[in-house]
Amino acid sequence: xxxxxxxxxxxxxxxxxxxxxxxxxxxxxxxxxxxxxxxxxxxxxxxxxxxxxxxxxxxxxxxxxxxxxxxxxxxxxxxxxxxxxxxxxxxxxxxxxxxxxxxxxxxxxxxxxxxxxxxxxxxxxxxxxxxxxxxxxxxxxxxxxxxxxxxxxxxxxxxxxxxxxxxxxxxxxxxxxxxxxxxxxxxxxxxxxxxxxxxxxxxxxxxxxxxxxxxxxxxxxxxxxxxxxxxxxxxxxxxxxxxxxxxxxxxxxxxxxxxxxxxxxxxxxxxxxxxxxxxxxxxxxxxxxxxxxxxxxxxxxxxxxxxxxxxxxxxxxxxxxxxxxxxxx
Ligand code: SF4
Ligand code: MG
Numbered sequence: 608x609x610x611x612x613x614x615x616x617x618x619x620x621x622x623x624x625x626x627x628x629x630x631x632x633x634x635x636x637x638x639x640x641x642x643x644x645x646x647x648x649x650x651x652x653x654x655x656x657x658x659x660x661x662x663x664x665x666x667x668x669x670x671x672x673x674x675x676x677x678x679x680x681x682x683x684x685x686x687x688x689x690x691x692x693x694x695x696x697x698x699x700x701x702x703x704x705x706x707x708x709x710x711x712x713x714x715x716x717x718x719x720x721x722x723x724x725x726x727x728x729x730x731x732x733x734x735x736x737x738x739x740x741x742x743x744x745x746x747x748x749x750x751x752x753x754x755x756x757x758x759x760x761x762x763x764x765x766x767x768x769x770x771x772x773x774x775x776x777x778x779x780x781x782x783x784x785x786x787x788x789x790x791x792x793x794x795x796x797x798x799x800x801x802x803x804x805x806x807x808x809x810x811x812x813x814x815x816x817x818x819x820x821x822x823x824x825x826x827x828x829x830x831x832x833x834x835x836x837x838x839x840x841x842x843x844x845x846x847x848x849x850x851x852x853x854x855x856x857x858x859x860x861x862x863x864x865x866x867x868x869x870x871x872x873x874x875x876x877x878x879x880x881x882x883x884x885x886x887x888x889x890x891x892x893x894x895x896x897x898x899x900x901x902x903x904x905x906x907x908x909x910x911x912x913x914x915x916x917x918x919x920x921x922x923x924x925x926x927x928x929x930x931x932x933x934x935x936x
Contacts, residue, residue, distance in 0.1 A: 617677035655835035706787035
């Protein structure tokens with residue numbers, strides 16, 4: 608398996624003003640030392656509750672935000688080493704699709720204009736050739752030649768997402784980051800768009816980083832999954848492994864909340880105490896310790912190391928620090 612993307616100890620800290628008088632300078636560790644790999648032509652998903660740092664991770668990979676620390680290797684080259692100018696060239700390989708297509712599509716441009724623009728920006732073709740590319744990609748995403756002369760507001764949410772997908776794919780990217788790309792859509796439309804994304808991935812040999820809070824959707828599309836909590840990676844594993852045998856208590860609680868399709872399977876829902884802590888004031892030790900049903904004394908003081916507990920199955924939890932304890936859960 609070729610590694611397309613390697614995120615190494617990535618940190619994204621934002622300065623904030625805290626205290627009653629807003630005079631104390633603090634920082635929110637939106638992404639706090641996360642590492643993962645994405646293999647060629649797979650879908651790697653980042654899951655977790657809102658505010659856990661998934662979107663910030665996606666944006667930092669594409670340098671929409673400059674990281675505080677860490678490295679992002681794309682095909683073995685550190686994206687952070689590129690000058691702004693060279694980065695623009697490689698940026699064509701790396702596209703992003705957002706949750707709300709309406710806000711990312713200029714309402715004064717027709718679909719055709721919206722699709723031609725990136726081709727011309729990246730100097731991929733002449734205007735005439737670009738028009739042919741537009742018709743071809745529109746067809747791939749299920750838009751008719753007649754529809755491409757209309758404006759974004761004339762389309763439904765699902766159709767608009769097809770436009771965003773076409774706009775991302777027309778420049779022939781290698782890796783696409785999808786940030787809650789189907790989350791705003793009705794369930795039936797979600798399925799159509801997900802199936803379209805899966806088809807396009809095969810046809811264009813794409814690698815996806817799929818960001819979502821929806822564990823059912825993630826199970827359906829992913830090869831591997833990473834679970835984030837408070838800016839940190841709690842667990843990564845192959846999809847089936849993660850869903851069938853989650854190791855981290857946080858993953859276990861998330862999965863216990865999805866209804867089972869098989870009525871003979873009786874699941875016990877794990878209810879967590881409290882809310883996600885304030886990210887500007889995270890707990891000591893394990894970030895999950897205030898809510899963890901399996902917390903022990905050590906968790907309050909010592910932060911668990913993210914490590915490979917079983918082949919290809921990484922977890923950050925003291926329960927797996929040694930052989931004897933790993934038999935417990
Ligand atoms: Fe729970 Fe401790 Fe594991 Fe954190 S390290 S998830 S508190 S058992
Ligand atoms: Mg988000």
